[in-house]
Each structure stands twice: as C-alpha cells, then as structure tokens.
Amino acid sequence: MPAKKEQIQLQKEILNQEMWDELLSLEGLTVIDVYQKWCGPCAAVLSLFKRLRNEIGDDLLRFAVAEADSIETLERYRGKCEPCFLRYGSGQLVNVVRGVNAPALLKNVERELKQEHKVLEEGVERVVIKDPLLAAFEAEEQQAAQAEELEKKRLEEEARIKEIKELGDAGEVSVRPVSQGTVDTLMHGRQDGPQTEPVPKEVTVVLIKPDAVANGHVDSIIAKIEEHGFEILTTEDKTLTEDEAREFYKQHEEEEHFEVLVTFMASGPSKILVLTRGDTGEGVVSEVRNLLGPKDIEVAKEEAPDSLRAQFGTDKKMNAMHGADSKETAAREMAFLLPNFSVPIVPGTGPPPTIEKTLALIRPSALKDHKDEMLQKIQEAGFEVCLQKMVQLTEDQAKEFYKEQEGTPHFEDLIREMTSGEVLALGLAKESAIQSWREFIGPTTIDEAKEKAPDSLRAQYSIPDTQVNVVHGSDSVDTAEKELGFFFPKQTTLAVIKPDAAGEHKEAIIEKIKEAGFNISLQRDVELNKELASKLYLEHEGKEFYENLIDHMSSGLSMVMVLSREDAVDGWRTLMGPTDPDYAREHAPESLRALLGKDVLQNAVHGSSNPEEAKTRIERLFPDVEVLPGGEVKDSVASISMEQSQVKGEGEEGGEEQTEQPAGEGEEQQAEQPAAESGEQQAEGGEPATETATEGGEQQAEQPPAEGGEKPAEEETQQTQEGETPAADEAQAEQTQEGETPAADEAQAEQTQEGEEQKPAEEEAAPATEETAAEQAPAAEETQQTQEGEEKKEETEQTQDAPAAGGGEEAVATEGGGEGDAKPEGGEEKTEEQTAS
Structure with a gap:
C-alpha cells in the first residue's frame, strides 16, 4: 500500500479521454507510462522518476500513468504488455521509449526537458515525431486499404462492363481491366477531369x-x-x-x-x-x-x-x-x-499534362537485329507508339531529310546507313516526349553515350566500325512537327459511326477519336438510304453478307466524319480494330470494335481503306468539300453545311429542304457540281463505267418529267436542280425554286451561257443522252397535263430545248441523282428522300 500511495503522489493517474486531453493541454515535458488495465503501471521506474523529480525540481517536468483500455487516443496501444513511455512536449509527441532502460530514460528526459525550455523560452522549433511502431502499423493498414480499393475498383469495372453487355449495345464485350475514365466515357459519355489547383507532394x-x-x-x-x-x-x-x-x-x-x-x-x-x-x-x-x-x-x-x-x-x-x-x-x-528542383504535384490535381509527339527513327543496322527488343524498351519507358511505318528511303530522300547536316564529316556515312535497308519510323507520344526521348537514346556521339549514359539505346545498340548512331530523335517542337510530316504526311479519312453505335456510344467514340490525336474537320448526322449505303461498300457488292450490311447501314441515323491527322487512314483503321469484334477482342482489345462491336455487321464503326477511297467518299458524302493533295479539307460553304446537316422535319423548314438533301443523299449534289463546272459525264469522281450504266440508264429515261414544272425564261438556270425532284408536287417545286444555293445558281448560269460551246463535247462524251432526251419529250408532255394549261405549253417548249442547251448537264445530274429510279412509285420515293436528308 505505501508503494501505491507513493506512486499516485508521483504520477498523475489518467483514467479517461477527458483527463488525457486536460493533461496534454499543459505546458512542459510530460512523461507518460502507458499501461494495460490487467497488468498495471511499470513499478520498476518508480524510483527513477522520483529521483529525477527530486534532482531536477523543475515545474515543467511531470509524470503520469495512463490506462490504455479506457482512453480512445491510446486505442492502438491496447493489448501490449511491453512497458511504453510516451514523452510529450506541451501536448506534442517528442519521443517514445519501449522497455525499461534506466540510463537511457534518465538521459533522454534531461535532454528533452532542456529542449522544451528552449522551445518555450527562445522560440526554438520543437521536433515532433510519430510513434515508429504505429507508423509502420498504419503503413501496413494503408497498403491493405489501397489493395482493397483497387480490388473494389476492378470489380466495379467488371460490373460496368457486364452492364454494357446486358444493355445489348456492346455485344460480347470482353471482361478485362480498364480505367475508370474509359468505363465512365463508354457508359455515360463523360470523363471526370483533373482538379484545376495543383497540390504539391510532401517531400x-x-x-x-x-x-x-x-x-x-x-x-x-x-x-x-x-x-x-x-x-x-x-x-x-x-x-x-x-x-x-x-x-x-x-x-x-x-x-x-x-x-x-x-x-x-x-x-x-x-x-x-x-x-x-x-x-x-x-x-x-x-x-x-x-x-x-x-x-x-x-x-x-x-x-x-x-x-x-x-x-x-x-x-x-x-x-x-x-x-x-x-x-x-x-x-x-x-x-x-537544390534551388532548381520542382516539387511534383499530387496525381489528379493541377491542369492536365501537356502531351508532346516526337519522331523516332531506328536505323537499318539496328532494326535488322534488335527491332522487337528496342520496341519493348521504348514501351517500358512509358512512350506510346501512336504512329509506325517501315520506310525504304532513296538517297535523295535521305539527303533531303538530313540536309542540315550536309558537309559534316559523318554525312556520307549517315546517308549510306539510312539507305542500306528499311527504316522504322515511329511517332511517339508522352508528357515532355521530345526531351524524354533524347535523354532515353543518349548523346549523339557513341563514345560519349557509352561513357555518360551506358543504359541509353545509342550505347547499348551501337554499330561496329562507325560513328553513326542507331536511333534518331527530334530536338525541338518545331523540328518534331516538320520531321513527323516528312514520314507521316497529314491525311484525311472518312469515319462513320454506324447505327448500332451512333445512339448510345457516339460521344464516347468521339472522345476516343480526339484522344488519338485526330482533328474532326466535319461531322454530320445522316440517315443513309440504301443507294448511298451501297456506294460506301462497293468493294463488298456480290458478297454473301452484302444485302444485310446495306440493310443495317440504312436502318437508322449514322454519324459521318472527316478526320485529319498524320497517317490518318491507317491510324483510324488501327483505332477501329479488326472487322470481326471477336477477333478484335483477342488481338486488339483496346480497339473500338473490340469494346463496342457485336458482330461483323454491327461492329460500331467504318473507315476508308486508302487515301484515294477516302477522298472519293468524302467528296460524295460532303459535296461542298474538296480534299486537297496535302490532305487538307477545303469547305467553301462549311458554315452553312454544318448547320443544315441535321435531319429535319417537314413544315416550316421546307425552304431549306433542298439544301439538306445532299447531306443525306450525298451523290445528288456531287453530281450537280461537276455538271456545272465541266458538263462531263464522269461526275462521281471517276466511277466505273459499269456503275454509270446500271445507275444512269433508267434515271436518264425518267429525268425530263421532273423538269416539267419549270418556266422557260425566268427559271431557265434552274433546270438541272429542278430536274432532280421526280414526281414532286407543286409545293415541292416552289421549295426547290426558293431553296437554290448561290453557288448552284452561279454554276447553272455559267452552264447556260456556255451551253452552245459545250454542246459538241457533250454530244461526243454522251451520244446516247441526246437520243434519250429526245424520246423523253412525249413523256414530259404527258406528265405536264396535270398542271395548268399555260404552264403546260411553256414546259413543252422547255423540254424540247433541253438537249441543245444542256444535254451533258442533264446526263451527269441524272447519273448521280438516284431519285428517278422509281417513277411509278414517286410518292414513296419522295418520302424516302425527305427521310434521308
């Protein structure tokens, strides 16, 4: 009992959280013996603490005992029987001692009391610590929590993919780990952006x-x-x-x-x-x-x-x-x-990183023996290979590319190496890609690379008996752009989001397109008719799946886009992935068809196979567009076309209907433009003769009735466009007259003025046209009987003049029109035409 009484007098007993908080609010050094209720405080140090108090006699020094079982702050100290002494300086932890080591306890208390006086009296900064044992325990818990969170996210991602499958819009989507951003984008058309305020890491x-x-x-x-x-x-x-x-x-x-x-x-x-x-x-x-x-x-x-x-x-x-x-x-x-060191920011904060692109070349000698190994190292270093091409350079091309090095001692050796075999050209993307790549490949001189950067590509894969290094890298943003353009010239391609994906996943696909570095020059929502859909897939005509494909493409709205980028054709086909979604999921799991395709018909997206095909089909679907040799798109009426490309109803928007129809039908306006400019029959960008024969024959025979409603003098320049509306009622004819675009008027006026000059050439290019037109006059008169008598007379005269004034123009417009194919079913064709627009 005396010992217990002495202990209580020396050490203050702390039995609850309130008493603990009160103790830590006091100034000075407090030495606390943390004990378990079942074993009590450490009696071995009682005499030591008494001696310290008596010898030092400092009011800033106090001793206490605290029962871990009843104090919330000490929860982590429960269940441990080893003596534990916490030392607090004015409520902040400054030291922890486990076990009973009297000399160390004595020395530490004296030192810490002296330091506490300096803190309180001189303003010296107090050194605060965290209990090492608890820190290690918390680190383990944090790692376990992070692992649990990652597993939770993985399961959530799998559940989201399963949700896509159950919705029926993504077919047999493979269950695989993807980023949360990708899932959110595919499912909801959104991706959470980073915080705008950067938060620096603690270092x-x-x-x-x-x-x-x-x-x-x-x-x-x-x-x-x-x-x-x-x-x-x-x-x-x-x-x-x-x-x-x-x-x-x-x-x-x-x-x-x-x-x-x-x-x-x-x-x-x-x-x-x-x-x-x-x-x-x-x-x-x-x-x-x-x-x-x-x-x-x-x-x-x-x-x-x-x-x-x-x-x-x-x-x-x-x-x-x-x-x-x-x-x-x-x-x-x-x-x-380190005055120049920049503290990194916490991931997910600050503005998004600036991604650069740079050109990398692997020269023939290294490519032959080390291609796969070098590509693996490039990917492991965090570079994304967004462009890739094997190129055999001629001597002139090599000299042109390296013309700034002409005259240097190694120039001839460099040209000899660059033309000795195929070169692998890579477009690499990464944050600060240009500088990162140059650091990764090492100094330009092989000896310097081996000495200063032995792990660099130039040091590891040097070519024996030459000072020409194995890889090339752009040295600035401007140089990278120029060099990428040399190996990967900018191209334009056609991209179509098919009806099976246009409704649910359009925004997600557009986001992926932008992430891949494409610029969307033009885009329109269109509902393709079967004729225009068939022209997208001419190469598949006659194949077993052809009719089903055409039916699918004309089953609902699609989005057609003009994409531009370096190597755009191959780049878009890579992003799309293989045609068969099952094969794509196995060999290109990140591709759009792997993620969103159902089968070979409903595989989400379509793209052109080569630049020539892309040019032809872009100009067919976007008749106001011209694809220039460098891949650039020239759109003379882009602002009008973009506004008028949406599918519109009837009624008050009827005046715009004729302008909108080319967006849906595509080939109609394409046919008009060449006619207005040249009067030649090949208006479809070089369509095969077989197509002209199959499409043009019936159309030409049925064309004059559509021109019957025109007036001979005032409306003469509108013959061609009026002729593209077969079986149209009077209201439609009025809409056509009011809806003509200035460009079309100019072209037709010019055609009218030059008609006599063009007549011989037109007759020679299309001899059958005049015969057909001559046969069409009686049919025109018969059709015109439904209109007023005065108009009937004028229309008959107009029909008789048509072959002489613009026979070639008529033939060309008819070839591309496509509406005249179903004259007996004119009412149905009219409905289909409005829907397609």
Missing part, C-alpha cells in the same frame, strides 16, 4: 554526411531507404563550403559543437536526397526522421538499433545523416541546396 530532404560518404555507405543507405518504401525523387553530390555549412545549420549556432559541426560538414562531399512516399507524400518528414533514428548514436543504438544512424553513424557529430525536422524546414533546405 523531405536528407543529407548523407561526409563520414558516411567517405566510408562507402551511400549505396547501402539508399538501399535501406528504398526498402522502407520511400521514393527518391532526385540526388546530387555536393561539397559544402564553410559559409554554406554555417548558413545551413544556423539554428545550432548557439550550441557548443557548432563550429566543429561546420568544419565537419565542409570536410568532404555529401549526398543530397529528396524523398517522398506514395501519391501524396503525407507524413514523409516524420517517417524519415523515425527511420534515421536519434541524433546521438549511443541512444540510437539503444533505442532504435535498426535506425540508419545506429547502423552507419560514428558519434553524435558524425552520425551519418541529416534529415529535415518539419515540412517548413524541408522546403527551406531544399531551396538552399
């Missing part, structure tokens, strides 16, 4: 002191640091001058050992490390200090034998390492030692 600075560097401990220390999960952001060797050392340790200038410390720190090179941990780096300062251990080597060896100072230090001064004691100190020391 800390560590110095490996001259004694540890001289003793060869640098590699071992770095290995220990990495074993504990810290990331080394940068390293630098530096020998401090005495002035620099004095400035760096100026907070210790009042201490006795200050000058000795300055001399020691300037005695040889130190190694500077900048460390962080995880995505945010939170808590890295205190965690690193725990890893370093106490400054006093003897104390470190007793209290933290696994700490770095205990393992590599010599004495209190030569204790191997220095570490910042707070975030503020770390920032100050980093600015002093």
Whole structure:
C-alpha cells in the first residue's frame, strides 16, 4: 500500500479521454507510462522518476500513468504488455521509449526537458515525431486499404462492363481491366477531369554526411531507404563550403559543437536526397526522421538499433545523416541546396499534362537485329507508339531529310546507313516526349553515350566500325512537327459511326477519336438510304453478307466524319480494330470494335481503306468539300453545311429542304457540281463505267418529267436542280425554286451561257443522252397535263430545248441523282428522300 500511495503522489493517474486531453493541454515535458488495465503501471521506474523529480525540481517536468483500455487516443496501444513511455512536449509527441532502460530514460528526459525550455523560452522549433511502431502499423493498414480499393475498383469495372453487355449495345464485350475514365466515357459519355489547383507532394530532404560518404555507405543507405518504401525523387553530390555549412545549420549556432559541426560538414562531399512516399507524400518528414533514428548514436543504438544512424553513424557529430525536422524546414533546405528542383504535384490535381509527339527513327543496322527488343524498351519507358511505318528511303530522300547536316564529316556515312535497308519510323507520344526521348537514346556521339549514359539505346545498340548512331530523335517542337510530316504526311479519312453505335456510344467514340490525336474537320448526322449505303461498300457488292450490311447501314441515323491527322487512314483503321469484334477482342482489345462491336455487321464503326477511297467518299458524302493533295479539307460553304446537316422535319423548314438533301443523299449534289463546272459525264469522281450504266440508264429515261414544272425564261438556270425532284408536287417545286444555293445558281448560269460551246463535247462524251432526251419529250408532255394549261405549253417548249442547251448537264445530274429510279412509285420515293436528308 505505501508503494501505491507513493506512486499516485508521483504520477498523475489518467483514467479517461477527458483527463488525457486536460493533461496534454499543459505546458512542459510530460512523461507518460502507458499501461494495460490487467497488468498495471511499470513499478520498476518508480524510483527513477522520483529521483529525477527530486534532482531536477523543475515545474515543467511531470509524470503520469495512463490506462490504455479506457482512453480512445491510446486505442492502438491496447493489448501490449511491453512497458511504453510516451514523452510529450506541451501536448506534442517528442519521443517514445519501449522497455525499461534506466540510463537511457534518465538521459533522454534531461535532454528533452532542456529542449522544451528552449522551445518555450527562445522560440526554438520543437521536433515532433510519430510513434515508429504505429507508423509502420498504419503503413501496413494503408497498403491493405489501397489493395482493397483497387480490388473494389476492378470489380466495379467488371460490373460496368457486364452492364454494357446486358444493355445489348456492346455485344460480347470482353471482361478485362480498364480505367475508370474509359468505363465512365463508354457508359455515360463523360470523363471526370483533373482538379484545376495543383497540390504539391510532401517531400523531405536528407543529407548523407561526409563520414558516411567517405566510408562507402551511400549505396547501402539508399538501399535501406528504398526498402522502407520511400521514393527518391532526385540526388546530387555536393561539397559544402564553410559559409554554406554555417548558413545551413544556423539554428545550432548557439550550441557548443557548432563550429566543429561546420568544419565537419565542409570536410568532404555529401549526398543530397529528396524523398517522398506514395501519391501524396503525407507524413514523409516524420517517417524519415523515425527511420534515421536519434541524433546521438549511443541512444540510437539503444533505442532504435535498426535506425540508419545506429547502423552507419560514428558519434553524435558524425552520425551519418541529416534529415529535415518539419515540412517548413524541408522546403527551406531544399531551396538552399537544390534551388532548381520542382516539387511534383499530387496525381489528379493541377491542369492536365501537356502531351508532346516526337519522331523516332531506328536505323537499318539496328532494326535488322534488335527491332522487337528496342520496341519493348521504348514501351517500358512509358512512350506510346501512336504512329509506325517501315520506310525504304532513296538517297535523295535521305539527303533531303538530313540536309542540315550536309558537309559534316559523318554525312556520307549517315546517308549510306539510312539507305542500306528499311527504316522504322515511329511517332511517339508522352508528357515532355521530345526531351524524354533524347535523354532515353543518349548523346549523339557513341563514345560519349557509352561513357555518360551506358543504359541509353545509342550505347547499348551501337554499330561496329562507325560513328553513326542507331536511333534518331527530334530536338525541338518545331523540328518534331516538320520531321513527323516528312514520314507521316497529314491525311484525311472518312469515319462513320454506324447505327448500332451512333445512339448510345457516339460521344464516347468521339472522345476516343480526339484522344488519338485526330482533328474532326466535319461531322454530320445522316440517315443513309440504301443507294448511298451501297456506294460506301462497293468493294463488298456480290458478297454473301452484302444485302444485310446495306440493310443495317440504312436502318437508322449514322454519324459521318472527316478526320485529319498524320497517317490518318491507317491510324483510324488501327483505332477501329479488326472487322470481326471477336477477333478484335483477342488481338486488339483496346480497339473500338473490340469494346463496342457485336458482330461483323454491327461492329460500331467504318473507315476508308486508302487515301484515294477516302477522298472519293468524302467528296460524295460532303459535296461542298474538296480534299486537297496535302490532305487538307477545303469547305467553301462549311458554315452553312454544318448547320443544315441535321435531319429535319417537314413544315416550316421546307425552304431549306433542298439544301439538306445532299447531306443525306450525298451523290445528288456531287453530281450537280461537276455538271456545272465541266458538263462531263464522269461526275462521281471517276466511277466505273459499269456503275454509270446500271445507275444512269433508267434515271436518264425518267429525268425530263421532273423538269416539267419549270418556266422557260425566268427559271431557265434552274433546270438541272429542278430536274432532280421526280414526281414532286407543286409545293415541292416552289421549295426547290426558293431553296437554290448561290453557288448552284452561279454554276447553272455559267452552264447556260456556255451551253452552245459545250454542246459538241457533250454530244461526243454522251451520244446516247441526246437520243434519250429526245424520246423523253412525249413523256414530259404527258406528265405536264396535270398542271395548268399555260404552264403546260411553256414546259413543252422547255423540254424540247433541253438537249441543245444542256444535254451533258442533264446526263451527269441524272447519273448521280438516284431519285428517278422509281417513277411509278414517286410518292414513296419522295418520302424516302425527305427521310434521308
């Protein structure tokens, strides 16, 4: 009993959270014995603490015992029978001692009490720590939580893909890990963007002191640091001058050992490390200090034998390492030692990274033996291969590409190497790709590469007996753009989002197109009729699946787009993936058809096979567009076309209907333009003669009735466009007259003026046209009987004049029209035409 009474008088008993909070609100150094209810406080230290209190007699020193079972803050200390002493400086943890080591306890308490006086009286910064054991335990918990979160996300992604499958819009989509952004984009047409305000990671600075560097401990220390999960952001060797050392340790200038410390720190090179941990780096300062251990080597060896100072230090001064004691100190020391270092930001914060593209060339000698190995290294280094092409350069091409190096000693050897076989040209994308690639391939001189960057591509795959290195890389943004254009000239291609994907996944596909670096020059929602759909798939005519394909393409709205980019044709076909979605899921799982396709017919997207086909079909679907030789798109009425491309109803929008029809029918307007410009029959961009025969024969025979409603004088220049509306009622004829575009009027007026000059050429190009037109006059008169008498007479005269004034124009317009195919079913054809527009 006397012992118990003595204990209570010496140590304040803390039995609940309220008492704990009150204790930590007091100023001074508090030594707390944390105990378990079932075993009680540590009696072995009672006499030691009594002696300390009696000898020191300082009001800032107090002792307490705390029952872990009844205090929430001490929850992590429950169930452990090892004596544990927490020391708090004015409520902040400054040290933890486990086990009973009387000399160490005595020495530490005296030192910490002295430090607490400096903090309270002189404003010295208090060194706050985190219990190393708890820190390790929390790190394990965090890792387990992260693993659980990753597993949860994986399961959610699989569930989302399953949802796509159940919706019936993606067919047999493979269940595979994809990013959350990809799933959100595919499912909901959105992708959450990054935060706009950048948040810097927490980092800390560590110095490996001259004694540890001289003793060869640098590699071992770095290995220990990495074993504990810290990331080394940068390293630098530096020998401090005495002035620099004095400035760096100026907070210790009042201490006795200050000058000795300055001399020691300037005695040889130190190694500077900048460390962080995880995505945010939170808590890295205190965690690193725990890893370093106490400054006093003897104390470190007793209290933290696994700490770095205990393992590599010599004495209190030569204790191997220095570490910042707070975030503020770390920032100050980093600015002093590494003024040019930029602290990385937390992922997901700040503006999105700037992705660059650069050109990479693997020269023939290296390509022949090391292609696969080098490509693997490139991908492992984080570069995305967005363009790829094998090229056999001629001597002139090689000299043109390297003309700026002409006259240098190695120029002839370089040209000889570049023309000795195929070159692999790569378009690489990455954040800061240009600089990253040049660092990855190493210095241009092979000897320098081997000496300064032995792991670089130029050092590893050098060509024997030559100074020509194995890879090329652009050296600036402007050069990269120019060189990419040399090997991957800009192209234009046609892309179609088919009806099976246009409704549900249009926005997601457009997002993927933009991510792949394509520029969408033009886009329109159209409902293709069967005739126009058949012209998209001429190469498949006669195949078993052809009719089903045409039926599908004319079953609903599609989106047609003009895409431009370097190597656009092959790039779009790569993004689409193989035609069969099952094969695509196996061999190109990231492709659009793998993600969204159902079968070979409903495979989400369509694209042109080559630049020539792309040009022809773009000009057919976008009649106001001209594809220039360099792949650029010239759209003379782009603003009008884009506004008028949407599918519209009837009624008040009827005046615009004739302008909209080319967006849906495509070939109609295409036929008009060549007619207005040249009067030649080949208006479809060089369509085969067989197609002209099959499409044109019936159409020409039925064309004049559609022209019957025109007036002979005022409306003469509108003959051709009026002729493209077979079986139209009077209201439609009025709409046609009001809806003519200025471009069409000009073209037709010019045709009328030049009609007599063109007549011989037109008769020679299409001899059958005049005969057909002559036979059409009676049919025109018969059709015109339904109209007023006065108009009937005028229309008859107009029909008789048609072959002489514009026979060639008539033939061309008819060839591309397509509406005249079903004269007996004119009413139905009219409905289909409006729908297609």
